[in-house]
Amino acid sequence: MDALSRVEPSRQAVWWRAFRPKTLSLALAPVLMGTAWVLATGSPFRVEVLLLAALAAVAIQVGTNLWNDALDAEHGVDDGARLGPRRATAAGWLSGRSVRRAALGSFALAAALGAVLVAIGGWPILLLGTAAIALGLAYSAGPLPLSATPLGEALVLAFFGVFAVVGTVWLHAATAPSEVWLLGLFTGLPAAAVLLVNNHRDRLSDSRSGRKTLAIRLGVGHTRRLYAGLLGLAALAPLALRPDCAAAWLGTGALVLTASWLASAFAATPVDRRLNRFLMQTGRFQLLYVAVMALVLWLCG
Numbered sequence: 001m002d003a004l005s006r007v008e009p010s011r012q013a014v015w016w017r018a019f020r021p022k023t024l025s026l027a028l029a030p031v032l033m034g035t036a037w038v039l040a041t042g043s044p045f046r047v048e049v050l051l052l053a054a055l056a057a058v059a060i061q062v063g064t065n066l067w068n069d070a071l072d073a074e075h076g077v078d079d080g081a082r083l084g085p086r087r088a089t090a091a092g093w094l095s096g097r098s099v100r101r102a103a104l105g106s107f108a109l110a111a112a113l114g115a116v117l118v119a120i121g122g123w124p125i126l127l128l129g130t131a132a133i134a135l136g137l138a139y140s141a142g143p144l145p146l147s148a149t150p151l152g153e154a155l156v157l158a159f160f161g162v163f164a165v166v167g168t169v170w171l172h173a174a175t176a177p178s179e180v181w182l183l184g185l186f187t188g189l190p191a192a193a194v195l196l197v198n199n200h201r202d203r204l205s206d207s208r209s210g211r212k213t214l215a216i217r218l219g220v221g222h223t224r225r226l227y228a229g230l231l232g233l234a235a236l237a238p239l240a241l242r243p244d245c246a247a248a249w250l251g252t253g254a255l256v257l258t259a260s261w262l263a264s265a266f267a268a269t270p271v272d273r274r275l276n277r278f279l280m281q282t283g284r285f286q287l288l289y290v291a292v293m294a295l296v297l298w299l300c301g
Contacts, residue, residue, distance in 0.1 A: 009093070011093075014088050014093045014094055015088070015094070015102075017085070017088060018065065018066055018069050018087070018088040018089075018094065018099060018102075019062050019065060019066070020062075020065040022279060022280050022283065023061065023065065023194070023279075023283070024058055024061055024062070025283045025284075025286065025287055026061065026156075026160050026191045026194060026283060026286065027054075027057040027058045027060065027061035027160065027164075028054055028057065028058065029160075029187060029190075029191070029286050029287060029289075029290050030057075030160060030161055030164030030165045030168065030184065030187050030188070030191075031050065031053045031054045031057055031164065031168050032054075032290050032294075033165050033168075033183065033184075033187045033290050033293065033294070034164070034165040034166070034167070034168025034169045034172070034180070034183075034184075035049075035050050035168060035172065036290065036293070036294035036297060036298075037165075037169055037179075037180060037183060037297060038168075038169055038172040038173055039298070040294065040297035040298045040301070041297070041301075043169070043172060043173035043175065044172055044173045044174075045172055045173075046120075046171070046172050048120075049117070049120065049168070049171040049172050050172075052113050052116055052117055053117060053167070053168050053171060055113055056110045056113040056114050056117060056129070057164065059106050059107070059109045059110035059113065060106075060107065060110045060132050060133060060136055062103075062106045063103045063104070063105075063106035063107040063110060063133075063136055064103075064136035064139055064140075066099050066100075066102050066103035066106060067100065067103040067136065067137060067139070067140050067141070068139060068140040068147065069087045069088055069089050069090075069099050069103075070089050070096045070099040070100045070103065070140075071096075071100075071140040071141055071145070072087065072089075072090070072140060072147075073087060073089035073090040073096055074089075074096055075145075075209070083201050083202060083204075083205070083271075083272060083273050083275070083276070084198070084201060084202060084273075084276060085276070107133050107136065107137070110129070110132075110133060111129070111133060114126075114129035114133075117129065117171060120171055121167070121170055121171045121174070124167070124170060125167060125170070125171065128163055128167045131159075131163075132159055132163075135155060135159065139152075139155075147211075147213075148206075148209075148210070148211040148212065148213065149211075149212060149213070150212060150213060150214040150217050151214075152195050152199065152213060152214065153192040153195050153196055153199075153214050154192070156188065156191050156192045156194075156195050157185070157188035157189065157191065157192040158188065159188075160187075160188050160191035160192075161184050161185060161186075161187045161188015161189065161191055161192070162181060162184035162185050162187075162188055163184065164184065164187075164188075165180060165183055165184030165187050165188075166180050166181055166184050179241065182240070182241065183237070183241065183293070186233070186234050186236075186237035186240070186241075186289070186293070187234075187286070187289070187290070187293075189230045189231070189233050189234040190230065190231060190234050190282055190283075190285050190286035190289060191286060192230055193227055193230040193231055193282050193285075194279055194282045194283055194286075196214065196215060196223065196226060196227055196230065197227065197266070197275060197278045197279055197282055198279060199213040199214060199215035199216070200215040200220075200223045200224075200227075200271065200275065201271065201273075201275040201276065203215050203216050203220075203271060204271070214226075220271065224263075224266060224267045227263060227266050227267075228259070228263035228266070228267070231259035231262055231263055231282070231285060232256070232259050232260075232263070234255070234259070234285075234286075234289050235252060235255035235256045235258070235259040235289070236252060236255075236256075237252075237255075237289065237293055238251040238252045238255070238292060238293055238296040239251075239252040241293075241296075241297075242296055242297070242300040244300075245296065245299065245300035247295065247296050247299040247300055248296050248300055251292040251293070251295065251296045254288075254292060255288070255289060255292055258285060258288060259285065262278070262281060262282065262285060265278075266278055
Protein backbone atom coordinates (compact mmCIF):
# COMPACT_ATOMS: atom_id res chain seq x y z
CA MET A 1 0.00 0.00 0.00
CA ASP A 2 1.45 3.38 -0.98
CA ALA A 3 2.05 6.32 1.34
CA LEU A 4 -1.01 8.20 0.16
CA SER A 5 -3.16 5.24 1.14
CA ARG A 6 -1.94 5.30 4.76
CA VAL A 7 -2.20 9.01 5.57
CA GLU A 8 -4.21 11.88 4.19
CA PRO A 9 -1.88 13.88 1.94
CA SER A 10 -1.82 17.61 1.39
CA ARG A 11 -4.43 19.12 -0.92
CA GLN A 12 -1.77 19.89 -3.54
CA ALA A 13 -0.54 16.29 -3.42
CA VAL A 14 -4.10 15.00 -3.73
CA TRP A 15 -4.78 17.04 -6.86
CA TRP A 16 -1.45 16.03 -8.37
CA ARG A 17 -2.22 12.37 -7.70
CA ALA A 18 -5.71 12.82 -9.18
CA PHE A 19 -4.11 14.05 -12.40
CA ARG A 20 -2.31 10.64 -12.56
CA PRO A 21 1.00 12.09 -13.75
CA LYS A 22 2.44 8.65 -14.45
CA THR A 23 -0.03 8.27 -17.33
CA LEU A 24 0.64 11.62 -18.98
CA SER A 25 3.51 10.26 -21.08
CA LEU A 26 0.86 8.32 -23.01
CA ALA A 27 -0.56 11.63 -24.23
CA LEU A 28 2.84 13.08 -25.10
CA ALA A 29 4.36 10.03 -26.85
CA PRO A 30 2.30 10.18 -30.09
CA VAL A 31 2.83 13.94 -30.40
CA LEU A 32 6.58 13.41 -30.06
CA MET A 33 6.48 10.50 -32.49
CA GLY A 34 4.64 12.46 -35.16
CA THR A 35 6.99 15.40 -34.71
CA ALA A 36 10.00 13.08 -34.96
CA TRP A 37 8.72 11.77 -38.30
CA VAL A 38 8.29 15.33 -39.57
CA LEU A 39 11.83 16.29 -38.58
CA ALA A 40 13.41 13.09 -39.90
CA THR A 41 11.73 13.33 -43.29
CA GLY A 42 12.42 17.02 -43.80
CA SER A 43 8.72 17.89 -43.80
CA PRO A 44 7.57 21.33 -42.63
CA PHE A 45 7.95 21.71 -38.86
CA ARG A 46 6.04 24.21 -36.71
CA VAL A 47 7.14 24.68 -33.11
CA GLU A 48 3.75 26.11 -32.12
CA VAL A 49 2.11 22.89 -33.31
CA LEU A 50 4.38 20.80 -31.09
CA LEU A 51 3.63 22.93 -28.03
CA LEU A 52 -0.11 23.34 -28.60
CA ALA A 53 -0.68 19.70 -29.55
CA ALA A 54 1.26 18.48 -26.51
CA LEU A 55 -0.66 20.75 -24.14
CA ALA A 56 -4.03 19.84 -25.67
CA ALA A 57 -3.26 16.12 -25.47
CA VAL A 58 -2.24 16.39 -21.82
CA ALA A 59 -5.35 18.46 -21.02
CA ILE A 60 -7.59 15.77 -22.53
CA GLN A 61 -5.74 13.07 -20.60
CA VAL A 62 -6.00 14.97 -17.31
CA GLY A 63 -9.70 15.67 -17.93
CA THR A 64 -10.34 11.99 -18.64
CA ASN A 65 -8.45 10.93 -15.49
CA LEU A 66 -10.35 13.37 -13.26
CA TRP A 67 -13.71 12.47 -14.81
CA ASN A 68 -12.92 8.80 -14.22
CA ASP A 69 -11.88 9.50 -10.62
CA ALA A 70 -15.17 11.21 -9.80
CA LEU A 71 -17.56 8.92 -11.65
CA ASP A 72 -15.96 5.63 -10.63
CA ALA A 73 -16.35 6.72 -7.02
CA GLU A 74 -20.02 7.49 -7.63
CA HIS A 75 -20.51 4.10 -9.27
CA GLY A 76 -18.80 2.30 -6.39
CA VAL A 77 -16.02 0.92 -8.58
CA ASP A 78 -13.11 2.31 -6.52
CA ASP A 79 -13.85 0.42 -3.31
CA GLY A 80 -11.47 -0.52 -0.51
CA ALA A 81 -10.60 -3.84 -2.16
CA ARG A 82 -9.14 -2.16 -5.24
CA LEU A 83 -5.52 -3.14 -5.87
CA GLY A 84 -4.51 0.11 -7.54
CA PRO A 85 -3.65 3.39 -5.78
CA ARG A 86 -6.56 4.94 -3.92
CA ARG A 87 -8.43 7.59 -5.87
CA ALA A 88 -9.01 11.06 -4.47
CA THR A 89 -12.81 11.03 -4.65
CA ALA A 90 -13.28 7.49 -3.36
CA ALA A 91 -10.90 8.19 -0.46
CA GLY A 92 -12.89 11.28 0.51
CA TRP A 93 -9.93 13.60 -0.03
CA LEU A 94 -11.80 15.59 -2.70
CA SER A 95 -15.51 16.00 -3.38
CA GLY A 96 -16.94 14.47 -6.52
CA ARG A 97 -18.33 17.87 -7.46
CA SER A 98 -14.94 19.58 -7.33
CA VAL A 99 -13.26 16.80 -9.29
CA ARG A 100 -15.95 16.85 -11.98
CA ARG A 101 -15.64 20.62 -12.21
CA ALA A 102 -11.86 20.36 -12.61
CA ALA A 103 -12.33 17.68 -15.28
CA LEU A 104 -14.65 19.90 -17.28
CA GLY A 105 -12.19 22.77 -16.88
CA SER A 106 -9.43 20.60 -18.29
CA PHE A 107 -11.60 19.61 -21.24
CA ALA A 108 -12.45 23.29 -21.78
CA LEU A 109 -8.73 24.13 -21.85
CA ALA A 110 -8.21 21.36 -24.41
CA ALA A 111 -11.04 22.78 -26.52
CA ALA A 112 -9.55 26.28 -26.38
CA LEU A 113 -6.13 24.98 -27.45
CA GLY A 114 -7.86 22.86 -30.05
CA ALA A 115 -9.54 25.90 -31.55
CA VAL A 116 -6.12 27.29 -32.40
CA LEU A 117 -5.09 23.93 -33.85
CA VAL A 118 -8.28 23.81 -35.93
CA ALA A 119 -7.30 27.16 -37.42
CA ILE A 120 -4.04 25.50 -38.48
CA GLY A 121 -5.24 22.05 -39.54
CA GLY A 122 -8.87 22.58 -40.55
CA TRP A 123 -11.84 20.25 -40.29
CA PRO A 124 -9.87 16.98 -39.77
CA ILE A 125 -8.50 18.39 -36.52
CA LEU A 126 -11.96 19.59 -35.50
CA LEU A 127 -13.32 16.06 -35.94
CA LEU A 128 -10.38 14.49 -34.13
CA GLY A 129 -10.45 16.89 -31.20
CA THR A 130 -14.22 16.70 -30.78
CA ALA A 131 -14.12 12.89 -30.84
CA ALA A 132 -11.26 12.77 -28.33
CA ILE A 133 -13.07 14.99 -25.81
CA ALA A 134 -16.37 13.15 -26.32
CA LEU A 135 -14.70 9.80 -25.71
CA GLY A 136 -12.93 11.19 -22.65
CA LEU A 137 -16.34 12.01 -21.21
CA ALA A 138 -17.98 8.76 -22.37
CA TYR A 139 -15.16 6.64 -20.98
CA SER A 140 -16.64 6.80 -17.47
CA ALA A 141 -20.13 8.27 -17.96
CA GLY A 142 -23.51 6.94 -18.96
CA PRO A 143 -25.36 3.70 -18.22
CA LEU A 144 -22.62 1.71 -19.97
CA PRO A 145 -19.27 3.51 -19.61
CA LEU A 146 -16.69 2.57 -22.21
CA SER A 147 -14.31 1.68 -19.36
CA ALA A 148 -16.69 -1.16 -18.44
CA THR A 149 -16.57 -2.74 -21.91
CA PRO A 150 -13.92 -4.64 -23.90
CA LEU A 151 -13.44 -1.58 -26.16
CA GLY A 152 -11.03 0.37 -23.96
CA GLU A 153 -7.79 -0.97 -25.38
CA ALA A 154 -8.95 -0.48 -28.97
CA LEU A 155 -9.90 3.13 -28.26
CA VAL A 156 -6.53 3.79 -26.63
CA LEU A 157 -4.78 2.24 -29.63
CA ALA A 158 -6.73 4.56 -31.94
CA PHE A 159 -6.58 7.84 -30.01
CA PHE A 160 -3.25 7.48 -28.21
CA GLY A 161 -1.64 6.03 -31.30
CA VAL A 162 -3.03 6.17 -34.82
CA PHE A 163 -5.06 9.39 -34.75
CA ALA A 164 -2.70 11.30 -32.47
CA VAL A 165 0.37 10.58 -34.62
CA VAL A 166 -1.48 11.23 -37.89
CA GLY A 167 -3.06 14.39 -36.48
CA THR A 168 0.31 15.71 -35.32
CA VAL A 169 1.88 15.15 -38.73
CA TRP A 170 -1.12 16.73 -40.44
CA LEU A 171 -0.83 19.84 -38.28
CA HIS A 172 2.86 20.21 -39.10
CA ALA A 173 2.89 19.36 -42.77
CA ALA A 174 -0.71 18.94 -44.04
CA THR A 175 0.06 15.39 -45.13
CA ALA A 176 -0.83 11.91 -43.91
CA PRO A 177 0.98 9.21 -45.93
CA SER A 178 0.33 5.55 -45.25
CA GLU A 179 3.62 5.20 -43.37
CA VAL A 180 2.41 7.69 -40.76
CA TRP A 181 -0.75 5.64 -40.16
CA LEU A 182 1.38 2.55 -39.63
CA LEU A 183 3.70 4.48 -37.33
CA GLY A 184 0.66 5.58 -35.32
CA LEU A 185 -0.52 1.99 -35.02
CA PHE A 186 2.82 0.87 -33.61
CA THR A 187 2.90 3.84 -31.23
CA GLY A 188 -0.52 2.99 -29.82
CA LEU A 189 0.32 -0.63 -29.00
CA PRO A 190 2.22 0.07 -25.74
CA ALA A 191 -0.46 2.58 -24.71
CA ALA A 192 -3.09 -0.12 -25.10
CA ALA A 193 -0.85 -2.42 -23.06
CA VAL A 194 -0.89 0.10 -20.19
CA LEU A 195 -4.68 -0.03 -20.01
CA LEU A 196 -4.57 -3.81 -20.29
CA VAL A 197 -2.29 -3.94 -17.22
CA ASN A 198 -4.71 -1.69 -15.33
CA ASN A 199 -7.71 -3.85 -16.22
CA HIS A 200 -5.83 -7.08 -15.53
CA ARG A 201 -4.93 -5.83 -12.05
CA ASP A 202 -8.52 -4.75 -11.33
CA ARG A 203 -10.22 -7.82 -12.79
CA LEU A 204 -11.67 -8.95 -9.43
CA SER A 205 -13.09 -5.60 -8.32
CA ASP A 206 -14.29 -4.90 -11.87
CA SER A 207 -16.08 -8.25 -11.98
CA ARG A 208 -17.85 -7.49 -8.72
CA SER A 209 -19.00 -4.20 -10.25
CA GLY A 210 -20.45 -5.96 -13.29
CA ARG A 211 -17.79 -4.76 -15.71
CA LYS A 212 -16.81 -6.76 -18.80
CA THR A 213 -13.37 -5.41 -19.68
CA LEU A 214 -11.17 -7.12 -22.22
CA ALA A 215 -9.00 -8.58 -19.45
CA ILE A 216 -12.05 -10.15 -17.84
CA ARG A 217 -13.29 -11.54 -21.15
CA LEU A 218 -9.89 -13.03 -22.01
CA GLY A 219 -8.97 -14.48 -18.63
CA VAL A 220 -5.59 -14.33 -16.92
CA GLY A 221 -3.57 -16.46 -19.33
CA HIS A 222 -4.77 -14.85 -22.55
CA THR A 223 -4.38 -11.37 -21.05
CA ARG A 224 -0.73 -12.10 -20.31
CA ARG A 225 -0.22 -13.37 -23.85
CA LEU A 226 -1.94 -10.30 -25.32
CA TYR A 227 0.33 -8.03 -23.28
CA ALA A 228 3.36 -9.82 -24.68
CA GLY A 229 1.93 -9.54 -28.18
CA LEU A 230 1.26 -5.81 -27.93
CA LEU A 231 4.81 -5.06 -26.80
CA GLY A 232 6.31 -7.55 -29.23
CA LEU A 233 4.57 -5.99 -32.22
CA ALA A 234 5.64 -2.50 -31.15
CA ALA A 235 9.22 -3.73 -30.89
CA LEU A 236 9.15 -4.75 -34.56
CA ALA A 237 8.31 -1.23 -35.75
CA PRO A 238 11.84 -0.14 -36.76
CA LEU A 239 12.34 -3.26 -38.86
CA ALA A 240 8.85 -3.02 -40.37
CA LEU A 241 9.35 0.58 -41.47
CA ARG A 242 13.05 0.56 -42.41
CA PRO A 243 13.97 -3.09 -43.17
CA ASP A 244 17.02 -2.22 -45.27
CA CYS A 245 18.78 -0.16 -42.59
CA ALA A 246 21.25 -1.59 -40.06
CA ALA A 247 20.11 0.88 -37.40
CA ALA A 248 16.59 -0.54 -37.67
CA TRP A 249 17.87 -4.04 -36.92
CA LEU A 250 19.77 -2.79 -33.88
CA GLY A 251 16.80 -0.78 -32.66
CA THR A 252 14.46 -3.72 -33.10
CA GLY A 253 16.85 -5.94 -31.17
CA ALA A 254 16.95 -3.53 -28.23
CA LEU A 255 13.18 -3.20 -28.18
CA VAL A 256 12.59 -6.96 -28.49
CA LEU A 257 14.89 -7.65 -25.54
CA THR A 258 13.12 -5.05 -23.42
CA ALA A 259 9.67 -6.27 -24.44
CA SER A 260 10.62 -9.88 -23.71
CA TRP A 261 11.85 -8.98 -20.24
CA LEU A 262 8.69 -7.03 -19.45
CA ALA A 263 6.38 -9.74 -20.80
CA SER A 264 8.17 -12.46 -18.82
CA ALA A 265 8.02 -10.45 -15.61
CA PHE A 266 4.36 -9.61 -16.19
CA ALA A 267 3.48 -13.26 -16.79
CA ALA A 268 5.22 -14.27 -13.56
CA THR A 269 3.41 -11.67 -11.43
CA PRO A 270 0.19 -12.72 -9.71
CA VAL A 271 -2.90 -10.52 -9.73
CA ASP A 272 -2.00 -8.28 -6.81
CA ARG A 273 -0.54 -4.85 -6.08
CA ARG A 274 2.81 -5.82 -7.57
CA LEU A 275 1.22 -5.29 -10.99
CA ASN A 276 1.17 -1.54 -10.35
CA ARG A 277 4.83 -1.24 -11.28
CA PHE A 278 4.06 -2.45 -14.81
CA LEU A 279 1.97 0.65 -15.48
CA MET A 280 5.03 2.89 -15.27
CA GLN A 281 7.36 0.32 -16.81
CA THR A 282 5.09 -0.12 -19.83
CA GLY A 283 4.81 3.64 -20.21
CA ARG A 284 8.60 3.85 -20.12
CA PHE A 285 8.75 1.17 -22.80
CA GLN A 286 6.59 3.36 -25.01
CA LEU A 287 8.96 6.29 -24.49
CA LEU A 288 11.90 4.00 -25.31
CA TYR A 289 10.08 2.94 -28.46
CA VAL A 290 9.57 6.59 -29.46
CA ALA A 291 13.25 7.38 -28.85
CA VAL A 292 14.47 4.34 -30.79
CA MET A 293 12.02 4.88 -33.64
CA ALA A 294 12.93 8.56 -33.89
CA LEU A 295 16.63 7.68 -34.07
CA VAL A 296 15.99 5.02 -36.71
CA LEU A 297 13.97 7.46 -38.81
CA TRP A 298 16.73 10.04 -38.50
CA LEU A 299 19.56 7.64 -39.37
CA CYS A 300 17.75 5.66 -42.05
CA GLY A 301 15.89 8.47 -43.77
